[in-house]
Amino acid sequence: MNLAGALARSTHPGPSLVVTAIAVTLGVATALEPWRIVVLGAAVLLGQLSVGLSNDALDAGRDRETGRTDKPLALGEASVRAAWIAAVVTVAGALLLSALLGVGMLGAHAVALASAWSYNTGLKSTPFSVLPFMVSFGLLPSLATLAADIPRPAAAWAWIAGAAIGVAVHLTNVLPDLDDDARTGVRGLPHRLRRTPSAVIAALALVGGAIAVLAGPRAGIGTPGPLTWTAFALAVALAAGALVLSLLRPPGRWVFRLVMLAALVLCVQLALTGQSLVG
Template sequence: MRRVRALWASSHPGPSLVVTVLAVALGVAAGLSLWRTLVLAAAVLAGQLSVGISNDAIDADRDRAVGRHDKPIARGDIGVRTAWGAAIAALVLALVLSLVLGPAMAAVHTVALASAWAYNAGLKSSAWSVVPFVVSFGSFPSLATLSAESPQLATPWATIAGAVLGAAVHLTNVLPDLDDDDRTGVRGLPHRLGAQASVVLAVIGILLGALAVLVGPAGGDVATAGPVAWAFFGAVVAVAIATLAIAARHPPGRSLFRLTMLGALLLAAQLVATRGA
């Protein structure tokens, strides 16, 4: 049980669960049957666990160098070899579950996971660090629509919303670690832009995602968007404003990342409420 707890803590459980909830919400919005929604959730969760654990396994030496005592692998609670075994097992499980939902869904999920693993393996240290988030989150809505009995790619506006939100997630997630990353040679796009520019771009991404989810289901005519859609749009705009306000008053912290994920959850809830998948 100690190893299981260490692996769970190494998997970035908060974001992993949020992304899984997003998958469930998109599955409901897409009208999936119960069993398909559950398999989709399990596949996405397994994939997220593989990404999180592999990230901490790769970064174990860096985490030790900067004193990240919150990281079980860096603390020695679990070995790197064990972590790699768990990450690979979770990856295989994610792909097998995806195949249950169809080859198209498995293919897109493979691309999304390959993109995320590429970030862990080295893209995080380059100016292209945002690309895996754009690819993985941009393809994310299609995981739900491709899990249907009649699979199809998500609409372009849903793909755009996912992509810009993915960029916002990346730009806010790394902000608290900018100094530690610099000390260990990691210089992704947010490090090159700086904290202030990263926050501004993240807020723009949140607002673009909200606009896409408002306008897309309405066929481009916002006049036809119902009051529920406008209410969710207002809530996400409020999240964007709060992100700017917090960034202006305090040093970059985890709260900015949590607000970005809240915005994504609100947009997914809007799709469920308005049946706008």
């Protein structure tokens, strides 16, 4: 039980559950059959667990060096070998479940997971560290639309919104660890941009994503409804608040929270488009 608990904490459970909830919400919004929603959620969850496990397995040495007390592998509560076995099992399960939903869903999920693993295995230390987030989050709406009985990729504007969320998540998520990363040789895009430019770009990306979701589905189906306008206004307001704070002072915890809230509201805005997600 101690080993299982340590491995569970190494999966990055918070982000894993959030991404899974987004996928399930999009599945509900696109009117998937109940069994497809369940399989979609399980596939995405297993995939996210594999990403978290591989990340901690690869970073175990760095985490020990920087004294991370929140990392079970760095503390020796579970072995790196056990984490790798769990990562392989979970990614295999994710792909098997994806296959039940069709070849399109399997292919899209495989690309999204390969992209996420590429960040863990080396891209995180390069100027291209944001690309896996753009690819994987950009594909997230398509995981729902490709899981349908008649699979189709998501609309181009949904890809843009997903990629914008990925940019914001990456550029702000690493801000608290910039100094530790610098000591251990990690220099991704936000490390090179530094705190304020990273936070500003993250906020602007979310504003662009919100505009894409507002304008993208509108052709031929009338004007946006009150809920859509409310979600749009809230996402833009939160992003603007993060932008202003970033320009007034070095970005801190409140900027991170505002950007994450804006990203979640943008996900709600995506879900409100319903069947318009389909390309």
